[in-house]
């Protein structure tokens with residue numbers, strides 16, 4: 001192998017020619033408000049990411065989620081790659097409705113037959129055939145001349161059309177292909193029956209201005225261009241996949257291929273959630289619509305992370321944990337006055353419950369005071385300043401200051417549970433077998449020093465325990481999440497239980513630690529319940545982030 005730098009740029013005239021061609025191109029801009037098809041390839045290109053392979057049941061589940069999201073086309077896989085891929089695709093084709101189902105094939109008879117067999121039962125099916133068109137790929141990968149590549153492409157499209165009316169042709173590595181040859185092969189594909197022309201930036205090499213120019217050029221120079229929908233498929237090697245896809249839309253693309261969380265070969269593909277929200281938030285600028293139900297973006301992203309085990313980075317746009325979290329005082333102060341100051345979209349519109357004000361070393365008095373009010377503490381200015389000084393000292397030591405820390409700061413060193421109900425006794429029995437039911441009994445010490453005992457049954461021991469605590473305290477919590485993790489090691493490891501609950505429209509969390517995970521769970525539940533009873537006792541209602549106009 002040569003040690004010199006590989007020439008990856010393709011022919012020098014590729015980038016030089018496009019702008020000149022645009023000047024010649026007398027084409028109408030895309031009609032305003034046009035629909036842009038969303039083609040999701042998480043199950044095909046996404047699955048090509050190392051570490052992202054999915055089982056057949058996982059693919060089926062995710063395909064249902066994509067259809068519920070409102071994706072126009074779901075690429076179910078590359079059937080020629082294995083029997084398991086065919087079986088997974090067939091299961092999707094039997095069940096999933098509401099989206100067109102596509103399968104990828106090389107310009108090979110065997111691949112096309114396998115893809116067609118896979119989509120047999122689909123209500124709406126598309127065959128997607130591809131071949132490389134760039135000089136680098138033609139010479140080094142395929143060993144084919146321009147004419148031979150066109151011949152193969154035409155053969156592939158014609159064979160695909162024998163199975164389905166909906167046929168997509170992709171010119172792999174299109175952005176490093178000579179524009180005149182690209183226009184020629186696209187025209188040949190349309191003549192052979194292709195209804196969608198996909199122009200992939202296979203190696204993530206292009207820039208927004210360049211890809212826009214290329215789409216404008218192709219719309220003007222491909223023979224019978226009006227008979228096909230132009231599509232973009234951008235990779236993220238330079239972090240430009242979303243920007244390039246948006247530019248392609250400006251150039252006339254009316255289908256964009258993307259993946260949830262941007263998974264895909266190498267650095268990934270255009271992230272569906274980012275592209276859709278860019279079109280949505282800047283609708284006046286792009287004037288192009290999708291039919292995606294944006295409130296399903298976060299749940300779909302989370303489902304994919306759970307299935308693949310590939311976590312989304314915290315600062316990822318739209319679906320990352322920090323996407324709607326504010327930690328610095330100046331931003332928090334602005335957010336409390338009007339959330340439009342630091343948010344360009346509503347978290348609720350993409351599936352989050354609400355924005356988050358995270359208290360840490362950069363926070364100021366406005367955010368601290370707001371959080372204290374929502375915890376039921378109304379402090380005068382002098383006391384607030386005192387607590388603020390303690391808060392800053394604590395925040396220097398901790399990354400994030402939690403509600404329980406604030407309660408300790410205001411109330412003194414006692415654990416927060418001392419200021420509400422406290423667990424004295426707990427007994428839980430599990431219910432394995434026909435006649436037994438999981439049962440829990442609890443005895444609590446209340447804030448006035450009295451005792452209260454209650455028992456309850458449930459679907460499982462934790463459910464029974466939480467039901468008994470609800471009876472004893474008179475507080476009903478809607479549990480959103482419950483997790484137990486080990487915080488030390490060995491046989492006597494401490495377990496930490498974390499509970500998140502929604503109460504009176506707010507999301508509250510509590511945690512408890514013990515060598516007994518049921519006791520830890522009871523402490524976590526009581527931490528939230530005690531906060532609720534104190535908040536309810538301390539009217540007026542908490543200040544909320546002002547709604548965006």
Ligand SMILES: CC(=O)SCCNC(=O)CCNC(=O)[C@H](O)C(C)(C)COP(=O)(O)OP(=O)(O)OC[C@H]1O[C@@H](n2cnc3c(N)ncnc32)[C@H](O)[C@@H]1OP(=O)(O)O
Nearest residue numbers: 045048078080081082106107108130131132141142172202
């Ligand atoms: C840009 C993209 O994302 S393309 C999609 C990439 N996805 C995948 O490759 C996943 C599925 N792939 C596979 O399972 C395997 O590669 C298979 C089963 C398809 C093929 O396996 P093999 O027959 O062992 O071939 P191998 O993968 O080593 O090489 C690819 C062959 O396809 C040929 N080829 C590549 N693209 C095309 C095309 N679009 N049309 C026709 N032939 C093509 C190559 O020239 C090579 O042919 P050769 O074996 O005659 O040299």
Ligand SMILES: CC(C)C(=O)C(=O)O
Nearest residue numbers: 130170172173200202
């Ligand atoms: C096969 C095509 C669409 C592709 O995945 C690419 O070129 O990246």
